Amino acid sequence: MQTQGQLVDAQEHFAERAVLNLIEAVKAGDKQAYQMLYQQHLGQVYALCYRLTADRALAEDVTQEVFIQLWRKLDNFRGEAKFRTWLHSVTSNVCVSYLRKQRGWWQRMFNLENSEAMHEVAPGSAGEVDLDSLVQRLPERARMVFVLHAIEGYRHEEIAQIMDMAVGSSKAQFHRAKQLLSEWMGYEQ
Template identity: 40%
Template sequence: MSELSLPTRPLNPPAMAPGGDDLAAAARGDRRAFERVYREHADRVFALCVRMLGDRVAAEEATQDVFVRVWEKLPGFRGDAAFGTWLHRVAVNVVLTRRKSAGSRDGRIAEDDALEQAPSRPEAVGDRLDLEGAIAALPRGARTVFVLHDVQGFTHEEIGEQLGISPGGSKAQLHRARMLLRAALTR
């Protein structure tokens, strides 16, 4: 990951859980402490972004957006949930916002992506065994639900709230994702 450029902000430290020395210092505006927080969590955020977006370059940009948002919002982090949980929520929201804006720029409706078909070209033997590649090849809606449910552990109700779909729609997308993955990995 490249160097992170952070905007300036006022110093309003949030309440922190024990052991959150770097978080508390970062919330007070300490850029070095925030750099340590960034280094500790960037790989995990990037992995989530690449799984949800299916594109490493877009995931790198989204990861940067996540940490800029975290820098701006950290003073408001109350510590009601674990920092990792809060960070995960910020990352999911950033990815979903990016996808919505990309869909409107392209003149598409995001829900139309759920109707996409899996790629029909045959894959090389090495690619068939590549789970990350298979996940990236899923249609956007199916990929998002798969990552949120099977990788990140969200319930269908939570996914429905985040994506603005019903729990039944989430279950249908998950079933579709699993069927497409099974087909892609057994070819």
């Protein structure tokens, strides 16, 4: 078991080393290296953007914005954390700020928080759950808090900072998200 663990550690170390080499090349202005870095991390970035926005087209736009900003900001990556972790943090911040800019006034005007989708009849099956589909139906703020906390592992204090809200609001939105998911999954609270 120990040998297997050591092998996994060595593989991870090797993979991280390879990423760091790519990053060094990108910092020197190598666009081909950047394209490789993009290809390696596209799925991870897009998954987070898609879960946060619940909109494929918007998630694609935000993903592009993430990689455009990343090109300029890669100098800020000092290698203190794993690149994936750092990239996750960059993606969350870009995504939240993009959404705030894009949807701020729409939401105030049309009150999208209470969209029709959340009142639709739930699948009602607690056996097999397509969590991604259910998460997409959550109201925007509840969805974003749920994705960041339950899926991405951020603490409420961190979410409060990213989303510019009180820690209590983050907890309340998470509670709301769980209540709705529970209802849609056929559980009774």
